[in-house]
Amino acid sequence: MIPTTKIYLPESEMPTHWYNVAADLPNPPAPYCAPDGTPVPPEAMLAIFPEEILKQEMSAERWIPIPEPVREALTMWRPSPLYRAHRLEKMLGTPAKIYYKNEAVSPAGSHKPNSAVPQAYYNRQAGIRRLTTETGAGQWGSSLALAGQMFGIDVRIYMVKISYEQKPYRRSMMTTWGAEVFPSPTDMTNAGRAVLAADPNSNGSLGIAISEAVEEAASRADTNYALGSVLNHVLLHQTIIGLEAKKQLAIAGDYPDMVFAPCGGGSNFGGIAFPFLADNATGKQVRLVAVEPSSCPSLTKGVYTYDFGDTAGLTPMMKMYTLGHNFMPPGIHAGGLRYHGASALVSQLYHEKLIEATSVGQLETFAAGVLFAKSEGIVPAPESCHAIAAMIREAKACAKTGEAKTLLFNLSGHGHFDMTSYDRYLQGELTDFDYPEEAIKASLADLPSFAKV
Numbered sequence: 001m002i003p004t005t006k007i008y009l010p011e012s013e014m015p016t017h018w019y020n021v022a023a024d025l026p027n028p029p030a031p032y033c034a035p036d037g038t039p040v041p042p043e044a045m046l047a048i049f050p051e052e053i054l055k056q057e058m059s060a061e062r063w064i065p066i067p068e069p070v071r072e073a074l075t076m077w078r079p080s081p082l083y084r085a086h087r088l089e090k091m092l093g094t095p096a097k098i099y100y101k102n103e104a105v106s107p108a109g110s111h112k113p114n115s116a117v118p119q120a121y122y123n124r125q126a127g128i129r130r131l132t133t134e135t136g137a138g139q140w141g142s143s144l145a146l147a148g149q150m151f152g153i154d155v156r157i158y159m160v161k162i163s164y165e166q167k168p169y170r171r172s173m174m175t176t177w178g179a180e181v182f183p184s185p186t187d188m189t190n191a192g193r194a195v196l197a198a199d200p201n202s203n204g205s206l207g208i209a210i211s212e213a214v215e216e217a218a219s220r221a222d223t224n225y226a227l228g229s230v231l232n233h234v235l236l237h238q239t240i241i242g243l244e245a246k247k248q249l250a251i252a253g254d255y256p257d258m259v260f261a262p263c264g265g266g267s268n269f270g271g272i273a274f275p276f277l278a279d280n281a282t283g284k285q286v287r288l289v290a291v292e293p294s295s296c297p298s299l300t301k302g303v304y305t306y307d308f309g310d311t312a313g314l315t316p317m318m319k320m321y322t323l324g325h326n327f328m329p330p331g332i333h334a335g336g337l338r339y340h341g342a343s344a345l346v347s348q349l350y351h352e353k354l355i356e357a358t359s360v361g362q363l364e365t366f367a368a369g370v371l372f373a374k375s376e377g378i379v380p381a382p383e384s385c386h387a388i389a390a391m392i393r394e395a396k397a398c399a400k401t402g403e404a405k406t407l408l409f410n411l412s413g414h415g416h417f418d419m420t421s422y423d424r425y426l427q428g429e430l431t432d433f434d435y436p437e438e439a440i441k442a443s444l445a446d447l448p449s450f451a452k453v
Contacts, residue, residue, distance in 0.1 A: 003086055007248040009079035016066055019239040021274040021345060022232060023062035024281065026352060029232075029344060032316035033306055037450035040316040048217045048225040050126035053119065056233040064236060070118045073150055077106045077113075078240065082248035083411075088375040089395070096398040097254065098391065100411045101245045101272060102378070108173070110381065110413030111271060112143035112228055115237035119226045120147035130154045130223040132216045134184065134209030136264075137163050137335035137383065138170025139413055140228030145179035158184040158192075158212040161204035163335035169417040184209040191215050191312040203331050206265075206339045211312035218314070229265025230309060230318075230343050238271025241410060246275055249408070256286055256408040258394060262386040263290035263299065263357065264336055266343030272410040274345075277354065288355040290346060291386040293365075295433035296329040298322055298342045299350055299357035303444060306451035307341055317451060320347040324443025330433040332362050333421035334382035340443070360389045361432040366425035368392050369415065381413035382421055 022029055031039040042054045049057075056064060066074075085098040103111035123131060131153055135141030141157040148155040157179050164171060164183035174181045184204045185192035191211035195202050202208070210227070217225035227234060242259075249255055259276055261269040273288040280286065292299055298321045307322040309315035322341040323329075329338040342350075349355045365382065368389035373379045380388060387409040398405050415422065424430050 003084070004252070005084055005086060007082040007251050009244060009247055011075050011079065013247060014071060014074065014079050015240050015243040016071070017063040018066060018236045019243060019275050019278065020059055020062055020064055020236055021270070021277060023060050024278055025348065029348060030319035032318055035313070035317065035448045037448070045316070048214060050122045050128065050224060052122045052125070053233050056236055057231060067118070067121060070121050073117045074114070079244045080105050082245055084252070085376055088372060091371065091375045092392065092395050092399060094395040094399040095402060095404040096395045097404065097406045098395060099249065099256070099406070099408045101241055101408070103241060103410065103412050104378065104414035108139060108142040108146050109416065110139040110143065111238060111241060111268060111410070112140045113146060114240055114271065115228065115234045115267065116140070116143035116147035116226070117150065118237050120144065120151040120153055123224050123226070124151040124153060128153065128224045131226045132156045132158070132213040132223055133226045133228065134206055134213045135159050135228065136206050136338055137381070138167050138174065138417070139336055139381070141179065141181065142170060142173045142177070144226055144228070145174040145177035148179065149177050155179040156216070157181045158186065158209040160184055160206060160209050160335060160338065161202065162331040166333065166420065167335070167417050184212050186212060188212070189215045191314070194312070205311065205328055207311035207325055210310035211314055214310060214314045215312070229267040230341070232345055234267045235270035235274065235343055235345055238267045239274050241271040242273060242275030245272060245408065254406050255284065257405040258287045258289060258407050260289045260291055260387040260391045260407070260409040262337060262383045262410070262412060263292045263342065263346065264339045264383070266346040268383065268410060268412045270343060270346060273355065277349070289390060290350070290355060290357040291390040292357065292359050293332055293334055293337050293386065294359040294361045294435060295332050296323070296338055297359045297435060298340065299347070300359045301435055301440070302341070304347060304351050305447065307447060309341065318344045320344045321350065323440045324446065326443035326446055327440055332433065333418065334365065334386065336383045337386065358390055360386055362430055363432050365389045366422065366430060370422070370425070378411065379415040379422070380411055381415045382418055384410070384412045
């Protein structure tokens with residue numbers, strides 16, 4: 001018999017509610033704070049977010065309904081398929097069973113539309129017709145451009161300059177969907193001009209791009225801001241990935257021993273891992289592993305403290321693992337993971353030892369991506385290669401011990417717009433980056449005194 005490779009759910013089985021992990025935390029989340037340490041009230045953020053998004057951001061309800069128009073829009077690609085990686089298992093010679101959730105099937109080619117669609121919907125319901133945002137590798141920018149088209153909203157995107165130059169076809173996709181795209185830092189905002197004054201050749205960072213997008217949104221009454229990761233409501237929207245995966249694994253008669261996902265800001269990891277975390281309270285013990293680049297290791301090398309979500313200090317301060325908001329990560333090709341901090345929810349779970357984290361170097365990730373492409377036929381995004389690399393480590397360990405674990409990872413996007421990066425890897429032009437300890441110490445020194453540990 002031909003073994004089953006793809007496990008589908010009918011559209012009628014698409015989740016009707018998002019899962020909110022905040023309801024099941026052992027301790028309540030730390031409040032957002034101002035630089036003087038006083039809590040920031042939710043209404044202070046109404047200048048850039050619609051009320052419904054803020055309710056979700058602060059909610060402690062376990063299940064939050066997905067509006068019908070959002071579910072209807074998501075059916076363009078959801079439910080996404082779950083794959084059994086038979087060929088990869090054979091190539092690795094492992095007794096482990098390997099599954100991956102294929103989020104590359106969305107129109108934007110990644111998991112990011114899962115949050116872009118509801119964010120655009122809630123802003124449209126609030127009467128907003130214009131949004132600003134940042135993007136690293138371009139997956140989030142592409143997704144918000146698509147969602148803006150769906151709901152009649154104009155979108156302006158500040159794209160990290162190194163990615164703007166490395167990934168021109170992501171830019172083309174955004175402009176095809178009607179968005180404006182600018183390489184960040186720009187001379188269009190105070191935040192951008194300050195960075196350029198200090199370093200005219202700055203490669204940019206997600207922190208800088210966030211500063212520019214937030215500054216513009218806060219200065220215009222007709223404009224709101226949309227974020228692609230980090231915040232609670234974004235991770236909430238992404239839990240549709242894990243909720244679907246649980247149903248699909250049940251069809252296969254299986255359950256994971258370990259779940260892997262890339263982790264930059266946290267939406268990728270939270271999306272697939274949080275629904276499984278809820279099962280640990282019922283006696284099912286699954287290990288959840290966040291995988292980050294060794295050149296930008298916020299969880300594995302950062303400090304758990306209060307820090308700004310952006311470089312200019314325009315956002316409220318969040319308690320998170322951080323390398324410091326002024327940290328400038330190297331120009332690795334996994335642009336979506338070049339963020340100085342990690343989601344407050346992911347950080348809290350890691351601090352309380354409910355999840356794990358590991359880091360991998362750029363060369364190991366591309367080696368894993370090439371191996372996956374050769375075995376499974378899909379060229380993965382550089383971000384997704386981090387999860388694949390960590391999963392391969394575990395699969396090889398199973399080959400040595402003979403343990404038949406079930407491993408699940410999030411294939412968060414395809415690498416069709418990253419082929420120049422693959423060319424450089426195959427031609428031996430890529431390098432790994434050392435952990436820049438002194439740079440992190442310097443950027444952490446800029447934190448307000450109340451935030452320092």
